[in-house]
Amino acid sequence: GAVVSQHPSRVICKSGTSVKIECRSLDFQATTMFWYRQFPKKSLMLMATSNEGSKATYEQGVEKDKFLINHASLTLSTLTVTSAHPEDSSFYICSARAGGYWSQPQHFGDGTRLSIL
């Protein structure tokens, strides 16, 4: 149980393109989903937290106009990297938490490797 699917797993696109990444909880309802960014050989850094039906909460230093997050249903959250540039190249990972209590563990997707040429 507690499977999170993230799609696509790999994206290569030209500078200026907008890229959408999907995060789905397959066998549970995720009231809260999280988006992380991981640089090579580094740890995960939280970008934003999204609750179903409400606006995402962004961490300090994360541009909300650059990284658009939508959590329209209890099983789907999307991250759109708008007008992507080479510095946006990174590994993006989503996670989902079942239920509203914060002590529930987060279940992670397989990540998306984004490469901007």
Next chain:
Amino acid sequence: AQTVTQSQPEMSVQEAETVTLSCTYDTSESDYYLFWYKQPPSRQMILVIRQEAYKQQNATENRFSVNFQKAAKSFSLKISDSQLGDAAMYFCAYMWGNMLTFGGGTRLMVKP
């Protein structure tokens, strides 16, 4: 702000031997959760073990166990009977509220 420190960037263990990965954290909270996640080359984050701060008993999951020292704010992971499949990055993580804070990671290599 909470911080999580993993002082060992790399560790190596012989297959079938035991290895301990260190983790310390800083918090002023009394009720929180601690995790160890494994990230193999596939990059998927896999939950290895979880510890509730209010429980004094150390969590155990098969070959994985923790040594949780709340007063010292220490949370080490012991892997017994190491297997080749244990080779991965291991991240210690602290959770309070919505915030899951990760340590810098320890790369574990397993020698056959």
